[in-house]
Amino acid sequence: MSTAAREFLLAASNSATLTPRETIRRSIEHYEAAAQRGRSRFLDWEGARRKCSEIKWEALNHLDKYLLEFEQRVKARGGHVFWAETAEDARRYVADLAMQRGVKTVVKSKSMVAEEIHLTPALEKQGMRVFETDLGEFIVQLRDEPPYHIVTPAMHLTRADIAKLFTEKLADFMTPDATVKDDPAQLVAAARRALRRAFVSAEMGITGANFLVADCGMVAITTNEGNDRLGTALPRVHVAIAGIEKVVPRLENLGTLWPVLATAGTGQQITCYNTLIGGPRAANEVDGPEEFHVVLLDNGRSELLADPEQREVLQCIRCGACLNACPVFRTVGGHAYGTTYSGPIGSVLTPHLRGLNEFQHLSYASSLCGACTSVCPVKIDLHHHLLQNRRNAVHSADRPWLERAAFKLWRWNMMGSHRFATAGWLGRNALSVLYALGLGGSALDPLRPWTKYRAAPAIPKKSFRASWRKRGAD
Amino acid sequence: MEQIDNPGRERILSRIRSALTKPAPQHAAMQAAQIFAPVFDPLARFQKECTDNVAECILTPDSDATAENLRSLLQRIPSGEVYVQDAPVLRRIAEKSISGRPIRWSSEGPPNEASQATITLAESLVASTGSVLVASCDGGRAASVIAPVHIVVAGQDQLEPDLDAALTHARERGLAARNSFLCLITGSSRTADIEKILVLGAHGPRRLVVLLAQHLD
Numbered sequence: 001m002s003t004a005a006r007e008f009l010l011a012a013s014n015s016a017t018l019t020p021r022e023t024i025r026r027s028i029e030h031y032e033a034a035a036q037r038g039r040s041r042f043l044d045w046e047g048a049r050r051k052c053s054e055i056k057w058e059a060l061n062h063l064d065k066y067l068l069e070f071e072q073r074v075k076a077r078g079g080h081v082f083w084a085e086t087a088e089d090a091r092r093y094v095a096d097l098a099m100q101r102g103v104k105t106v107v108k109s110k111s112m113v114a115e116e117i118h119l120t121p122a123l124e125k126q127g128m129r130v131f132e133t134d135l136g137e138f139i140v141q142l143r144d145e146p147p148y149h150i151v152t153p154a155m156h157l158t159r160a161d162i163a164k165l166f167t168e169k170l171a172d173f174m175t176p177d178a179t180v181k182d183d184p185a186q187l188v189a190a191a192r193r194a195l196r197r198a199f200v201s202a203e204m205g206i207t208g209a210n211f212l213v214a215d216c217g218m219v220a221i222t223t224n225e226g227n228d229r230l231g232t233a234l235p236r237v238h239v240a241i242a243g244i245e246k247v248v249p250r251l252e253n254l255g256t257l258w259p260v261l262a263t264a265g266t267g268q269q270i271t272c273y274n275t276l277i278g279g280p281r282a283a284n285e286v287d288g289p290e291e292f293h294v295v296l297l298d299n300g301r302s303e304l305l306a307d308p309e310q311r312e313v314l315q316c317i318r319c320g321a322c323l324n325a326c327p328v329f330r331t332v333g334g335h336a337y338g339t340t341y342s343g344p345i346g347s348v349l350t351p352h353l354r355g356l357n358e359f360q361h362l363s364y365a366s367s368l369c370g371a372c373t374s375v376c377p378v379k380i381d382l383h384h385h386l387l388q389n390r391r392n393a394v395h396s397a398d399r400p401w402l403e404r405a406a407f408k409l410w411r412w413n414m415m416g417s418h419r420f421a422t423a424g425w426l427g428r429n430a431l432s433v434l435y436a437l438g439l440g441g442s443a444l445d446p447l448r449p450w451t452k453y454r455a456a457p458a459i460p461k462k463s464f465r466a467s468w469r470k471r472g473a474d
Numbered sequence: 475m476e477q478i479d480n481p482g483r484e485r486i487l488s489r490i491r492s493a494l495t496k497p498a499p500q501h502a503a504m505q506a507a508q509i510f511a512p513v514f515d516p517l518a519r520f521q522k523e524c525t526d527n528v529a530e531c532i533l534t535p536d537s538d539a540t541a542e543n544l545r546s547l548l549q550r551i552p553s554g555e556v557y558v559q560d561a562p563v564l565r566r567i568a569e570k571s572i573s574g575r576p577i578r579w580s581s582e583g584p585p586n587e588a589s590q591a592t593i594t595l596a597e598s599l600v601a602s603t604g605s606v607l608v609a610s611c612d613g614g615r616a617a618s619v620i621a622p623v624h625i626v627v628a629g630q631d632q633l634e635p636d637l638d639a640a641l642t643h644a645r646e647r648g649l650a651a652r653n654s655f656l657c658l659i660t661g662s663s664r665t666a667d668i669e670k671i672l673v674l675g676a677h678g679p680r681r682l683v684v685l686l687a688q689h690l691d
Binding site for chain 2: 023026027030031042043044046047048050051061062063064067068077082083084085089133134135136139152153154157158159162184185187188189192195196199200216218224225226227229230232233234244251252254255256258259266269270271272273274275276277278279280281282285286287288292296298302303305306308309311312
């Protein structure tokens with residue numbers, strides 16, 4: 001078993017003590033009600049999912065063409081595009097740029113790709129101060145934790161937890177005479193005051209991108225708080241980091257993608273701020289950064305593209321709907337996965353990004369119930385991809401020799417009808433003897449893993465085939 | 475800026491091209507679905523969506539009435555500078571409505587952080603979502619986000635029934651080509667990151683007010 005697998009099992013079994021399930025349950029129930037209302041605002045939600053899936057599929061199957069079109073248009077406006085093969089390439093580019101420009105303070109909008117490449121520690125190592133400016137991200141940053149959820153990073157915390165955190169870490173910005181210390185409005189106000197100072201002094205703003213629009217060469221960034229807006233208006237350098245799979249062909253595609261992302265992500269009809277940025281401040285414009293850089297990250301994505309069976313995984317728009325729907329995520333929580341991307345999409349994606357051998361266990365972190373697939377707004381067949389990863393792991397990754405031998409024996413047994421009948425006869429009789437001796441549930445009982453939590457089924461006297469023959473005779 | 479050394483570019487592109495030589499199953503061609511219900515009365519829909527988004531929409535007959543409404547709005551906003559997009563129509567409206575407080579015009583530079591309100595035009599209004607589409611030419615990037623109140627002065631002829639129409643129209647007018655920044659704004663800045671409880675005014679405006687004139691001249 002890999003180290004990551006052992007850590008996952010340990011964290012999963014401790015998850016109930018680490019995070020109150022009640023907090024997660026309330027948050028997800030709230031989301032589900034909102035998402036249901038959101039979907040009902042569409043005349044044809046299924047049609048919308050199909051359309052989004054088609055848009056992303058078209059983009060992926062002509063990825064080189066659309067990325068080059070995007071790059072050409074960004075450059076035409078005076079922006080820069082850097083293609084990063086690995087996380088290290090991307091980190092080094094951003095860190096070197098920040099050094100060269102004398103950056104001391106960075107304001108960061110929420111970006112899963114920045115989490116994926118561990119950008120913040122790399123910048124901090126160079127002595128820069130990095131502020132997460134999405135409120136949820138800011139909270140987990142103050143706690144020195146990774147985000148709990150793709151869309152709701154502080155999902156696992158109650159307002160009391162956050163009030164305690166802010167009283168310790170943001171004392172200067174809390175209203176001293178606030179009567180209700182855990183009033184969310186007061187907490188938001190304190191964070192706003194603290195982060196305004198950062199926005200005004202920062203020399204660099206870093207954002208992710210929800211979409212890269214090829215035909216107008218713009219990055220599309222979606223937030224409710226408007227932190228992306230301040231981070232791309234005030235600092236003198238803007239860096240947008242995105243996976244190469246984020247490109248979409250046309251501006252008009254956003255007419256469906258924006259509402260679908262919002263509905264799947266939070267249940268909103270559309271998110272408050274849907275920003276499009278195509279370059280640095282132009283000569284005739286009032287404000288904006290002097291420099292605009294886009295970092296296009298591969299980091300394993302082109303290999304996933306080369307797998308026709310799982311290529312569609314790159315359609316993901318990181319809405320978090322599959323996390324909310326997943327009974328495993330709801331039970332073990334986001335931190336137990338120990339990966340940047342958690343939940344069903346994380347379980348599918350992580351083995352591709354970080355190695356099947358080390359992360360094959362995530363393919364089993366699923367009951368294959370298909371809830372994830374049923375909510376995915378771009379119609380990724382998530383639970384079947386988990387099955388495919390299991391199959392691939394059996395062929396290529398390390399499995400215990402005992403498991404391999406057992407399956408070989410099982411297969412051999414299943415291939416001959418006499419062998420199968422003999423094995424059935426042996427099984428029925430051996431179990432009957434065992435249970436007659438009162439050894440059911442003991443260490444000798446081969447069904448113990450099953451009967452540990454469930455009643456043992458009654459052992460039939462005859463085989464199915466014998467019953468079938470008798471039925472024919474009647 | 476100096477030319478960036480980027481050997482990864484060609485390698486990524488060649489990996490993509492070789493990946494795409496392996497054909498993947500195509501999606502069955504579907505009939506273009508009618509995804510959103512058609513909008514029959516854009517004005518009524520815009521007002522309803524504004525209410526749902528906790529944005530304020532004030533209907534006025536003309537720019538004089540818009541000025542009158544702006545004056546009474548500003549009376550209830552703490553004293554201090556307001557930032558106004560330097561456009562002829564806003565010059566006329568500001569003359570009649572803003573008194574007793576400093577005005578910073580967008581032609582003088584970006585807004586000060588301490589602005590009490592910002593007043594801008596918009597490129598279009600989207601009825602189906604109650605959104606306002608702004609661009610760099612509407613007073614810049616910070617104008618619609620920096621102050622506690624953002625006031626949009628618009629005319630009913632700017633109403634688009636839905637997002638598809640607004641984006642198509644934006645392309646036809648070359649909006650994306652002429653501006654380095656566009657933003658579709660729906661309601662004021664908000665967060666629900668603490669226990670999913672909605673709080674307005676996270677980083678940007680607590681209030682978004684649309685002064686919507688029947689005829690803006």
